[in-house]
Amino acid sequence: MERNVAWSKDEEVLAFAVSDNRAVITLNRQDFIRLRKANPRSAGIISCKNDTDRERMTIRINEALAASEPLPGKLIRVVRPAS
Secondary structure: OOOOHHHHHHHHHHHHHHHOOOOEEEOOHHHHHHHHHHOOOOOOEEEEOOOOOHHHHHHHHHHHHHHOOOOOOOEEEEOOOOO
């Protein structure tokens, strides 16, 4: 698979998070879903759909985390509610 510059930087972000036992929260859904498949031992990845209503997005993230703990090794997808 050919890797682009953005993917390389995403790999660095995930590698840093893994080495420091940190979860990653991202709007870059596609790349981090692929990266998680390659490195499932992360402290967790929270993949969000962008929502300009940040308060609503924060509430959805919190609800998703509360419903699926513990986070290590998991990929949690947070989507926008239907309009």
